[in-house]
Amino acid sequence: TRDSSGRFRPPAIAAHEVVRPRLLMRIAPTEELGEAFCTLVLGPAGFGKTTLLAHAYRGLQSQRRPALWLECSALDADPAHLFDSLYAAGGTIGMPAGEFEFTTNDFARRMAALGGPLTLFLDGFERLIGSDGELLIDRLLAVLPSSARLVAASRHAPGTWFLQRELRGLASTIDARDLRVEDAIGLRLEIFSNDASASAMPQVSSGGAL
DSSP states (O other), X not given: OOOXXXXXXXXXOOTTXXXXXXXXXXXXXXXXXXXXXXXXXXXXXXXXXXXXXHHHHHHHHHTTOOEEEEEOOGGGGSHHHHHHXXXXXXXXXXXXXXXXXXXXXXXXXXXXXXXSOOEEEEESGGGTXXXXXXXXXXXXXXXXXXTOEEEEEESSOOOHHHHHHHHTTSEEEEOHHHHHHHHHXXXXXXXXXXXXXXXXXOOEETTEEO
């Protein structure tokens, strides 16, 4: 992982990175479902999980909607350290300061004070899988405002709590196949755009325009 300050903002997006509009629309539902919604972006390294989250994060920022970014570290498997990380990340987006209680209810109240639908982005979520830190995230989802959204990128599937949320309609998965299909669509669109631009250009030869 990066240094502590870099953990609270997404990495820079390269100019050649393909935007995945269809997947961005699936990051979170627009309607409230009575409880915070969780979207899992699941796939091996190199499939563009972080890039997808970064595009979504910056899109929310452009709309001036509150969005928290945390790149999980192995130390966040410990709930005490994870709380430290969450509070620190919250502080970078204007979360109310004061004496922290280090409870899910306290963190949820501070997040609600930011106003508007909140989205929490957790990159590198596989570092929490099978730990008490992962269970803390499940408990946090239960007390966040119903308009809140959590988007996690992971190389490995989470525990049964996530499946239970899926069965209740409170979670969804974007998997490696979805990422590949969207990449293929983006590549075809890019090729089509390039071909259209080329056909619109005047053709020249050594004798001038044809």
